[in-house]
Amino acid sequence: MKSPPLVPAEPAxxxxxxxxxxxxxxxxxxxxxxxxxxxxxxxxxxDLPSRWLGGERFxxxxxxxxxxxxxLATWQAWRESQxxxxxxxxxxxxxxxxxDDLAVLLAAYPDLAELSASMLEQxxxxxxxxxxxxxxxxxxxxxLLLGDASSLLRQLVAxxxxxxxxxxxxxxNPEMWSPALLAIITRLCRPGATLATWSVAGDLRHALxxxxxxxxxxPGFATKREMLCAxxxxxxxxxxxxxxxxxxxxxxxxxxxxxxxxxxxxxxxxARGWRVELFxxxxxxxxxxxxxxxxxxxxxxxxxxxxxxxxSRACFLYALRRLRDxxxxxxxxxxxxxxxxxxxxxxxxxxxIEQLMPPADFAxxxxxxxxxxxxxxxxxxxxWWFPGGGWVSPGSVCEALLAAGGERVHARFDTExxxxxxxxxxxxxxxxxxQLLAAAxxxxxxxxxxxxxxxxxxxxxTPIRGQVSYLPVDAHERLSFLHHVVCRGGYLTPPxxxxxCFGASFDSxxxxxxxxxxxHAGNLQRLDELLPxxxxxxxxxxxxxxxxxxxxxxxxxxxxxxxxxxxAAATSAATLENLPxxxxxxxxxxxxxxxxxxxxLAAELLASQLDGEPLPVERDxxxxxxxxxxxxxxxxxGTHGL
Ligand SMILES: Cc1cc2nc3c(=O)[nH]c(=O)nc-3n(C[C@H](O)[C@H](O)[C@H](O)COP(=O)(O)OP(=O)(O)OC[C@H]3O[C@@H](n4cnc5c(N)ncnc54)[C@H](O)[C@@H]3O)c2cc1C
Ligand SMILES: C[S@@+](CC[C@H](N)C(=O)[O-])C[C@H]1O[C@@H](n2cnc3c(N)ncnc32)[C@H](O)[C@@H]1O
Numbered sequence: 302m303k304s305p306p307l308v309p310a311e312p313a314x315x316x317x318x319x320x321x322x323x324x325x326x327x328x329x330x331x332x333x334x335x336x337x338x339x340x341x342x343x344x345x346x347x348d349l350p351s352r353w354l355g356g357e358r359f360x361x362x363x364x365x366x367x368x369x370x371x372x373l374a375t376w377q378a379w380r381e382s383q384x385x386x387x388x389x390x391x392x393x394x395x396x397x398x399x400x401d402d403l404a405v406l407l408a409a410y411p412d413l414a415e416l417s418a419s420m421l422e423q424x425x426x427x428x429x430x431x432x433x434x435x436x437x438x439x440x441x442x443x444x445l446l447l448g449d450a451s452s453l454l455r456q457l458v459a460x461x462x463x464x465x466x467x468x469x470x471x472x473x474n475p476e477m478w479s480p481a482l483l484a485i486i487t488r489l490c491r492p493g494a495t496l497a498t499w500s501v502a503g504d505l506r507h508a509l510x511x512x513x514x515x516x517x518x519x520p521g522f523a524t525k526r527e528m529l530c531a532x533x534x535x536x537x538x539x540x541x542x543x544x545x546x547x548x549x550x551x552x553x554x555x556x557x558x559x560x561x562x563x564x565x566x567x568x569x570x571x572a573r574g575w576r577v578e579l580f581x582x583x584x585x586x587x588x589x590x591x592x593x594x595x596x597x598x599x600x601x602x603x604x605x606x607x608x609x610x611x612x613s614r615a616c617f618l619y620a621l622r623r624l625r626d627x628x629x630x631x632x633x634x635x636x637x638x639x640x641x642x643x644x645x646x647x648x649x650x651x652x653x654i655e656q657l658m659p660p661a662d663f664a665x666x667x668x669x670x671x672x673x674x675x676x677x678x679x680x681x682x683x684x685w686w687f688p689g690g691g692w693v694s695p696g697s698v699c700e701a702l703l704a705a706g707g708e709r710v711h712a713r714f715d716t717e718x719x720x721x722x723x724x725x726x727x728x729x730x731x732x733x734x735x736q737l738l739a740a741a742x743x744x745x746x747x748x749x750x751x752x753x754x755x756x757x758x759x760x761x762x763t764p765i766r767g768q769v770s771y772l773p774v775d776a777h778e779r780l781s782f783l784h785h786v787v788c789r790g791g792y793l794t795p796p797x798x799x800x801x802c803f804g805a806s807f808d809s810x811x812x813x814x815x816x817x818x819x820x821h822a823g824n825l826q827r828l829d830e831l832l833p834x835x836x837x838x839x840x841x842x843x844x845x846x847x848x849x850x851x852x853x854x855x856x857x858x859x860x861x862x863x864x865x866x867x868x869a870a871a872t873s874a875a876t877l878e879n880l881p882x883x884x885x886x887x888x889x890x891x892x893x894x895x896x897x898x899x900x901x902l903a904a905e906l907l908a909s910q911l912d913g914e915p916l917p918v919e920r921d922x923x924x925x926x927x928x929x930x931x932x933x934x935x936x937x938x939g940t941h942g943l
Contacts, residue, residue, distance in 0.1 A: 346497025459915030558748030791827030
């Protein structure tokens with residue numbers, strides 16, 4: 302389902318200078334100060350920061366991000382409170398400000414300058430997605446849901462400890478206070494959660510009471526006599542502070558495979574305080590699919606903005622933020638031009654952009670002449686331009702992730718896990734000679750197509766052989782004009798990437814790792830179709846290159862999450878939510894031809910699931926990558942067990 306393009310907020314001010322929305326004919330906060338209001342109404346109204354002390358994790362859900370003053374005030378209070386744990390702030394916004402506009406608006410708050418700058422640095426292109434931003438080394442996480450509250454909050458998987466209700470005035474913005482939206486918000490709260498808002502409107506009070514909230518009026522901010530605070534019924538009194546974390550002993554995992562998938566999930570778990578035993582059969586990380594000198598970072602676009610396209614966009618934007626944050630990665634967000642395959646594809650590309658109207662800092666369509674001017678070489682057709690895309694060395698990502706994981710990730714190279722056994726306490730991993738390698742409550746299969754060797758019930762993963770070719774160094778000067786990645790049927794990285802890679806072949810079901818001259822010849826042909834003339838005189842037999850195996854599911858989407866228990870009784874009426882699962886057995890597999898794009902957010906999703914945190918993507922997307930989807934389809938078709 303296509304998400305409607307976002308309509309950004311236009312900055313304006315009321316007569317007294319308070320930020321104002323012409324769309325809603327209302328001000329963003331009282332004339333007596335947005336920050337002071339944030340502290341009085343939303344923080345103190347939820348008994349914060351005192352509830353933070355001594356706990357490990359706290360989740361706040363806000364309706365209406367606006368200028369982000371509530372978030373920034375909360376983050377500042379969090380820092381000052383010396384809370385030790387992790388703060389999740391989730392906020393939904395239908396009309397976000399553009400980065401530059403927000404920068405001007407926030408410049409009025411010099412006290413918040415450092416926090417505002419960090420937030421603006423990560424401010425995403427305004428696409429209708431969930432956007433997860435990490436701050437303070439991951440101790441503070443902001444998940445921005447850009448779009449309409451009632452549709453996006455239905456897609457949120459989270460349990461809030463506190464709610465900030467902050468739409469425009471109910472009379473001007475009734476949908477933000479509707480009983481239906483309040484019911485959705487209430488379902489996203491833990492028992493004992495609290496809520497605060499500056500409005501004491503009668504309809505709001507009745508709706509909240511009907512939903513099980515116990516109301517309390519407290520003195521309002523500035524000229525407002527009263528404000529509303531509420532606690533969700535079934536509270537253990539007093540309202541719980543932090544959510545209790547699982548015992549430290551259960552926050553341990555065995556991860557198998559040190560490619561992009563395994564290193565990414567190990568680092569995400571370590572960032573949450575988990576201890577990881579990471580096994581890799583080679584002597585170093587990134588020796589198989591993740592071992593190419595460089596790969597390209599670009600999303601997949603589709604005119605109907607179907608699930609795969611939405612997931613790919615969210616993953617792409619998250620990957621760019623993570624790469625910017627990780628020291629030591631060799632990469633460049635130099636931009637990617639995806640030239641259309643033929644005239645029909647060119648028409649489709651143009652129409653897709655007209656239909657989706659994506660923000661220009663995410664994607665645009667360039668006519669042939671503009672595309673040629675951009676890259677400095679003739680191209681056969683126009684194409685999509687992704688200004689934030691680029692190239693990355695996947696091996697350097699794996700190394701950087703291992704370094705970021707620190708001592709919490711114990712990497713054991715030259716060690717192949719030959720079998721797994723489930724016990725009463727979790728899982729044991731064994732070497733081929735029967736030696737016990739490790740035991741932990743959780744095991745994560747991040748070993749691509751080799752995962753099926755460890756499973757009694759196999760997953761539908763197919764190896765897809767791919768060979769890349771390297772442009773000989775003496776031919777690099779041919780590309781001295783090129784500063785962007787270009788792709789079409791194949792791709793080419795610019796000389797700045799060091800080894801110039803072009804390719805790649807794509808042979809489904811083929812797992813042969815030998816270099817083939819015929820595949821180099823195929824790559825030369827792709828290069829010639831991409832940039833006519835560049836491949837002239839190059840001899841396939843003289844080229845160097847590398848072969849890797851992509852591992853793909855039939856729908857080409859990754860497998861992220863807990864594996865199904867295919868032996869347990871289940872009927873065709875089962876859903877992904879109630880299907881029996883294998884306790885403690887998880888997958889991060891099937892990264893197919895886009896691992897550099899999928900891996901960071903897929904790892905964040907799996908780590909969030911394992912740690913019981915708010916999920917970083919919509920429920921529909923969680924389901925789209927659920928490894929149990931194939932089992933459920935087989936149950937529904939009645940083919941399971943045949
Ligand atoms: C030719 C080619 C070009 C590509 N180009 C791009 C691109 O431009 N952009 C992009 O985004 N993606 C690209 N990809 C895809 C990307 O490389 C993969 O999606 C990604 O590397 C997969 O990572 P992974 O960690 O799942 O698998 P792998 O990197 O294969 O890692 C799995 C690891 O598990 C280890 N292992 C397996 N079994 C065991 C065991 N029993 N015990 C211990 N260790 C074990 C293996 O040794 C291996 O290191 C390309 C792939 C190929 C082949
Ligand atoms: C009062 S302002 C929020 C101020 C903000 N909390 C702050 O700290 O700066 C209300 C916000 O709600 C947003 N909004 C209004 N209707 C919405 C809807 N249906 N879904 C999501 N956001 C909405 C508005 O665009 C506006 O930014």
